[in-house]
Structure formats: structure tokens, C-alpha cells
Amino acid sequence: xxxxxxxxxxxxxxxxxxxxxxxxxxxxxxxxxxxxxxxxxxxxxxxxxxxxxxxxxxxxxxxxxxxxxxxxxxxxxxxxxxxxxxxxxxxxxxxxxxxxxxxxxxxxxxxxxxxxxxxxxxxxxxxxxxxxxxxxxxxxxxxxxxxxxxxxxxxxxxxxxxxxxxxxxxxxxxxxxxxxxxxxxxxxxxxxxxxxxxxxxxxxxxxxxxxxxxxxxxxxxxxxxxxxxxxxxxxxxxxxxxxxxxxxxxxxxxxxxxxxxxxxxxxxxxxxxxxxxxxxxxxxxxxxxxxxxxxxxxxxxxxxxxxxxxxxxxxxxxxxxxxxxxxxxxxxxxxxxxxxxxxxxxxxxxxxxxxxxxxxxxxxxxxxxxxxxxxxxxxxxxxxxxxxxxxxxxxxxxxxxxxxxxxxxxxxxxxxxxxxxxxxxxxxxxxxxxxxxxxxxxxxxxxxxxxxxxxxxxxxxxxxxxxxxxxxxxxxxxxxxxxxx
Amino acid sequence: xxxxxxxxxxxxxxxxxxxxxxxxxxxxxxxxxxxxxxxxxxxxxxxxxxxxxxxxxxxxxxxxxxxxxxxxxxxxxxxxxxxxxxxxxxxxxxxxxxxxxxxxxxxxxxxxxxxxxxxxxxxxxxxxxxxxxxxxxxxxxxxxxxxx
Numbered sequence: 261x262x263x264x265x266x267x268x269x270x271x272x273x274x275x276x277x278x279x280x281x282x283x284x285x286x287x288x289x290x291x292x293x294x295x296x297x298x299x300x301x302x303x304x305x306x307x308x309x310x311x312x313x314x315x316x317x318x319x320x321x322x323x324x325x326x327x328x329x330x331x332x333x334x335x336x337x338x339x340x341x342x343x344x345x346x347x348x349x350x351x352x353x354x355x356x357x358x359x360x361x362x363x364x365x366x367x368x369x370x371x372x373x374x375x376x377x378x379x380x381x382x383x384x385x386x387x388x389x390x391x392x393x394x395x396x397x398x399x400x401x402x403x404x405x406x407x408x409x410x411x412x413x414x415x416x417x418x419x420x421x422x423x424x425x426x427x428x429x430x431x432x433x434x435x436x437x438x439x440x441x442x443x444x445x446x447x448x449x450x451x452x453x454x455x456x457x458x459x460x461x462x463x464x465x466x467x468x469x470x471x472x473x474x475x476x477x478x479x480x481x482x483x484x485x486x487x488x489x490x491x492x493x494x495x496x497x498x499x500x501x502x503x504x505x506x507x508x509x510x511x512x513x514x515x516x517x518x519x520x521x522x523x524x525x526x527x528x529x530x531x532x533x534x535x536x537x538x539x540x541x542x543x544x545x546x547x548x549x550x551x552x553x554x555x556x557x558x559x560x561x562x563x564x565x566x567x568x569x570x571x572x573x574x575x576x577x578x579x580x581x582x583x584x585x586x587x588x589x590x591x592x593x594x595x596x597x598x599x600x601x602x603x604x605x606x607x608x609x610x611x612x613x614x615x616x617x618x619x620x621x622x623x624x625x626x627x628x629x630x631x632x633x634x635x636x637x638x639x640x641x642x643x644x645x646x647x648x649x650x651x652x653x654x655x656x657x658x659x660x661x662x663x664x665x666x667x668x669x670x671x672x673x674x675x676x677x678x679x680x681x682x683x684x685x686x687x688x689x690x691x692x693x694x695x696x697x698x699x700x701x702x703x704x705x706x707x708x709x710x711x712x713x714x715x716x717x718x719x720x721x722x723x724x725x726x727x728x729x730x731x732x733x734x735x736x737x738x739x740x741x742x743x744x745x
Numbered sequence: 746x747x748x749x750x751x752x753x754x755x756x757x758x759x760x761x762x763x764x765x766x767x768x769x770x771x772x773x774x775x776x777x778x779x780x781x782x783x784x785x786x787x788x789x790x791x792x793x794x795x796x797x798x799x800x801x802x803x804x805x806x807x808x809x810x811x812x813x814x815x816x817x818x819x820x821x822x823x824x825x826x827x828x829x830x831x832x833x834x835x836x837x838x839x840x841x842x843x844x845x846x847x848x849x850x851x852x853x854x855x856x857x858x859x860x861x862x863x864x865x866x867x868x869x870x871x872x873x874x875x876x877x878x879x880x881x882x883x884x885x886x887x888x889x890x891x892x893x
Contacts, residue, residue: 530845530868535762538870542769563870570868577847 284464291457298450302443309439315365316432322358323425325351326383330418333390337397337405352387359383362428372428379424386417516584523580526573533573537566572688575702579687582709587627589737594631594667595621598656601635609643614652621658622665625737630710637703638669638730644697645673645728660736664716668731676722684720707732754885755808756782757789757825758843759817763866767812767843770874776881781808786820789813790828793835808838810884815844815851823854830859837891841880 329351336344359380366372396405540562544551551559595618602616624631639654646652655670676684676691683689685708690701708718711732722728754777758764764782771777783789789811791797811829815822822842829835841862842855855863864880867873 527845530866531760531763534766534866534868534870534873535760537868538762538766538873541870541874542766567869567871573868581847 281464281468284460284467288457288460288464291453291460295450295453295457298446298453302446302450305439305443305446309436309443312432312435312439315362316429316436318358318362318365319425319429319432322355322362323422323429325355325358326418326421326425329355329386337393337402340397348390355383372431375424375428379421382417382421382424386421389417519580519583523577526576526580529573530570533566533569537563537570540566572700572702575700575706576687579702579706579709582630582633582706582713585627585630587630587713589625590628592624592626592628592631594624594635594658594665597628597632598635598639598667601632602639602654602656605636605639605643608640609647611643611647614643614646614654617653617655619655619657621656621667622660622736624665624734626714626734627710630713634707634710634732637707638732641703641730642669642671642673642728644699645675645692646671647673647697649673663736664733665736666731666733668729670727670729672727675724675726675728676720677724678722681720681722685718704730753777753806753808754780754881755789755792755811756780757784757786757811757817757822758782758814759784760814763814766870766874767877770877771881774878774881776878776885777809785818786822786825788819789817789825790820793829794832807835809890811838811840812843812880813840815842815846815855823851823858826855826858826860839884839888839890841884843877843880 329348332344332347332351335341336348359376363373363376363380366376393405393409396408540559544556544559544563548556598621599618602618606612606614642654646654649672651672653672655668657668657670659666674692674696680691683691685704686701687705688701689705690699692699704718704720707730711718711734715735716733718730718732720728720730754771756764756767758767764784768780768782771780781792783792787797792799792802795802813822813825817825820828822844826840826842829838829840839861840859841864842860843864843866844851845866847865852863862880862884864876867876
């Protein structure tokens with residue numbers, strides 16, 4: 261949920277952002293369209309202004325040609341210089357050409373076309389009068405012509421034509437000015453639109469960039485926050501590990517201290533015990549004559565018990581030493597070791613006629629001296645607790661499974677009550693009285709300690725009057741423990 | 746004070762009981778007629794080198810064997826052993842460590858310093874006196890010392 265909410269927020273934010281961006285884009289597009297439209301319009305107005313200007317120029321040319329025409333003709337009438345007649349004809353031709361052009365220029369504007377038609381009519385009338393006046397001049401002379409011209413001169417055709425042309429010129433000039441004004445206005449509009457377009461593009465663009473930057477910054481912040489959290493977790497883990505290490509070291513040192521304490525207590529008990537034992541002995545040696553039978557019995561108990569206490573202390577020291585002793589890993593021939601320990605223990609107990617069935621035992625990797633101690637204690641027990649049996653059989657078997665080597669020492673001795681199995685491996689724990697079987701109750705505790713220091717486990721099975729089986733496992737070493745055939 | 750011709754055992758032992766049993770055993774077995782018992786390491790060194798309270802004692806008596814405890818007041822057994830082995834007057838004297846310590850470290854250090862024998866005192870009287878008797882018999886009768 262906590263992860264989902266910011267995502268949702270982000271989506272909402274993105275939608276709002278997209279809408280705004282869309283409007284920005286629309287605005288920029290509109291501004292762009294206005295720009296293009298007004299640029300086109302400016303262009304058109306400019307074209308129109310140029311067109312009107314060209315028309316005005318043509319009208320000026322026409323006006324000039326008409327004036328040349330009028331001037332050269334009148335001068336001819338007075339001078340009768342044929343050169344002037346040629347000039348007149350030429351100007352008339354030019355005027356005709358200009359008028360034709362202008363007629364096509366004004367094709368789409370009815371008012372101007374009307375004016376042009378009037379102008380062309382006047383031109384025709386003017387040409388007709390010119391032809392008539394020449395004929396009059398050539399046939400009747402200048403006086404008749406002057407008489408004739410009194411009527412026509414009143415009409416003053418050149419003046420009327422000039423008036424029309426001048427008006428048309430004026431109109432064209434107005435048109436040019438008007439188009440130029442429009443072009444200017446459209447130019448202003450297009451400039452503004454361009455500015456708006458650019459401004460909006462820049463504005464929205466930078467806004468988008470800014471927002472994106474913010475988003476990037478936020479996501480960077482989130483990443484940083486995640487990294488920070490990870491770092492904190494790591495730090496806490498490190499601290500925890502450190503604390504565990506410290507506690508382990510403390511525990512180990514406390515354990516070592518305890519062991520050292522137990523060791524030194526046991527050790528320091530030896531000297532006074534030796535004194536007790538020794539002085540009791542001295543008493544029996546030096547004062548035997550003065551002591552009666554009961555006193556001798558009592559001193560005997562003192563020496564006997566102090567000897568037993570001495571054994572207990574030595575076993576305790578032995579047990580404690582095993583906990584602290586360095587383990588030297590070697591390949592150990594377990595079968596050979598079990599065989600030699602059995603013979604040794606048989607001699608120690610002064611026994612014979614003990615059935616011994618030794619199977620194939622896989623070799624192990626471990627401390628030779630400590631593993632010998634294991635065999636010694638287990639076989640010692642087996643021989644001890646089969647003491648009262650008529651037919652004794654001690655069986656030793658070995659196997660390999662699940663990366664562990666397993667060794668079992670089985671006897672058909674007195675066995676034990678399975679309810680007390682958990683007590684068997686405790687220090688000074690005994691399931692038999694001293695009257696039945698001697699012992700200190702440290703042997704199996706030592707076995708367990710050695711086996712657990714090797715990374716293995718011990719277990720026991722027993723039935724009273726039937727027998728007992730003690731087994732221990734050791735981790736199989738990949739190099740040192742070839743699969744048992 | 747014994748003269749130089751006597752067979753002398755130097756016993757350096759802080760426990761009076763252990764000392765008494767050791768002396769009693771040695772005498773009972775007729776192994777020695779003179780035991781010098783000193784109670785700490787400093788006293789042992791003073792006696793050996795005739796210094797301090799033993800300056801100018803009658804002698805020079807060189808013991809036939811030194812029975813040395815490790816845990817001693819003032820100067821401990823290993824330091825005494827070191828001093829004995831460092832001095833030409835004493836370096837050839839056989840030294841037998843008699844201690845309650847079965848610590849591997851003590852054993853290694855003792856042998857490194859040139860001890861001749863290392864005996865762990867058994868707890869009960871019979872074994873203890875047997876060990877003392879055996880050691881005494883060996884070092885005083887069986888073993889031959891160079892003439893110092």
C-alpha cells in the first residue's frame with residue numbers, strides 16, 4: 261500500500277501535467293497558424309500594393325504619352341512639320357498599348373473599367389478629330405481649320421482624358437497606401453504571433469523541462485531515500501552482527517574463565533587431598549601398633565575415599581582439558597584403533613573369553629589421541645558392564661550415511677533403563693551404584709565432549725538385563741574419508 | 746650445614762606437607778642423608794649462588810639433584826630453572842620438576858629451559874611416594890652426573 265500511493269499520485273500528477281501541456285501546445289499551434297496566416301496576408305497586401313503601384317506607373321506612362329500626343333499634334337497643326345506628325349502617331353500607338361494593358365489591369369474592377377471605357381471613347385473621338393483636322397488643314401488651309409476648331413476646342417478632349425487618368429492615378433496611389441497599411445498591420449500581427457508562438461514554446465517548454473526536472477529530482481530523491489534506508493538497514497545489520505560477535509567473544513571468554521576456574525579449583529584441591537591421603541597413610545605406618553582394628557578401618561576409609569576423590573579430580577581435570585585442547589585433524593584408522601584399544605582394555609580389566617565382533621569401520625578425520633579416548637571409554641564400559649555375564653559379546657560396527665560416519669559399540673551386558681538415557685552423558689551421572697560397578701561418571705561425558713568438538717553426536721540405546729549400544733557420529737571429510745566399501 | 750662430600754638433594758617446595766612426605770619417602774628408602782628444603786624461588790637462588798642470607802654459607806655445596814616445584818612464591822619454578830641453566834656454576838645440575846600442573850604450556854617451557862625430568866605429583870599417598878622413590882632412586886643411584 262505504501263508503495264502504491266505515491267505511484268497513484270504520480271499518475272494523477274502526470275495526467276494534469278499532460279492536460280496543461282496539451283493546452284500549451286494548442287496555444288503555440290494557434291499562434292503559429294496566426295503567424296502563417298498573417299504572413300500570407302502581408303505577402304498578399306504587399307503584392308496588391310506592388311500591383312497597384314505598377315498600374316499607377318502605367319497610368320503615368322499613359323498620361324505622358326497622351327500629353328506628348330496632344331502637344332505634338334497641336335504643334336504640327338501650326339508648323340506642319342511631318343516629323344511632329346510621326347511623333348504624334350508614335351505617342352498615339354504607345355497610348356493605345358498602355359490603354360490595352362490598363363484595360364486588362366482593371367478587368368476585375370468595374371469602376372475603373374468604366375473609367376477606362378470612357379477614356380478609350382475619348383481617345384477614339386480624339387483620333388477622329390485629329391484625322392478630320394488634318395484633312396481640313398491639307399484641303400482648306402489653316403484658316404478653315406481654325407474656324408472649325410472653335411467648336412471642337414471647346415470640348416477640350418485632352419483635358420478630359422488627363423482628368424480621368426489623373427483620377428485613376430490618384431485612386432491607385434490611394435490603393436497602394438491602403439495595401440501598404442494592411443501589409444504593415446498584418447506584419448505587426450505576424451510579428452506578435454511569432455513572438456507569442458516563440459514565447460509560448462519557450463514558456464511551456466521550459467515549464468515542462470522544469471516539471472520534468474522536478475520529477476527527476478523527486479525520483480532522484482526517492483532513490484536517494486531508498487539508498488539511505490538500505491544503508492541504515494545495512495548499518496543496523498552491521499551493528500547487530502558486531503553485537504553478536506561481541507556477545508560471542510564475551511560468552512567464549514566467560515566460558516573459558518569458568519573452565520579455567522573449574523580447572524584451578526580442581527587443581528588446587530589436589531594438594532590438600534594429597535596431604536589427607538598421605539597423613540592417613542603415615543598414621544597407619546607409624547602408629548599401627550597403637551591403633552585398634554576399628555581405627556585401622558577408619559584410616560583405611562580415609563585413604564580409600566581420598567584416592568577416589570583424587571580420581572574424580574583427575575577425571576574432572578581431564579574433562580576440562582578436553583574442552584580447551586586444540587584438535588589436530590589427522591586421518592585415523594578407526595578399525596585398527598578399536599582393535600588395539602579392545603586388547604588394551606581387556607588387559608586392564610584382566611578379562612578373557614570376551615567375544616569380540618569387529619566389523620569394517622570407515623576411517624575418520626580427527627584427533628588421534630582424543631578419538632582413542634572415545635574408543636577407550638566406550639570399550640571400557642562395554643567390558644565393565646558385561647562382567648557378570650556368562651557369554652559376553654561385544655560388537656563394533658561402522659557405516660556411512662548423509663555425510664556422517666557412524667560407529668556403534670554394542671554389548672550384551674546389564675544395560676540400562678531407557679528412561680535415564682538423557683542422564684548418561686552428564687558429568688558425574690551414574691546409573692549404577694559403586695557397589696555394583698566402580699566409576700566416576702565422567703567417561704561418557706568425555707566421550708560426548710570429544711565427539712561434539714569434532715562436530716558429531718552421541719546416542720545410546722539400552723534395555724535392562726539385555727544390553728546397551730552406544731553410538732557416535734563424525735562428519736565425513738571429503739578428502740580424508742573415502743566411501744566405505 | 747652439610748659439607749661438600751655429602752649427597753645433597755635440594756628440595757624447593759612451598760607446601761610443607763608435600764615437602765614432609767617427599768623427605769620422609771627419600772629417607773625411608775635410604776636414598777639420601779641430606780635434604781635441603783627451601784620454600785620459595787628467591788631462597789633457592791640465594792642458597793645456590795650463596796647470596797643474601799646464604800652469603801658465605803659453608804660450602805660450596807652443589808646438590809646432586811634439584812627437586813623443583815613450579816608454583817612458588819616470589820620467584821616461580823620456571824624462573825629458578827632459567828637462572829640455574831644460565832649460570833656456569835649450576836647449569837649442569839640435574840633438575841626434576843615436581844608439580845601438580847599437567848598444563849602443556851608448563852611442560853613445553855620446562856623442557857625448553859632444559860629440565861631433566863617432569864613429574865606430575867599423584868594425588869594419593871601411595872602413588873606419590875612411589876613417584877618420589879623412583880625419581881630419587883634414578884637420579885641419586887642409577888644416573889651418573891658429571892663431576893662439578
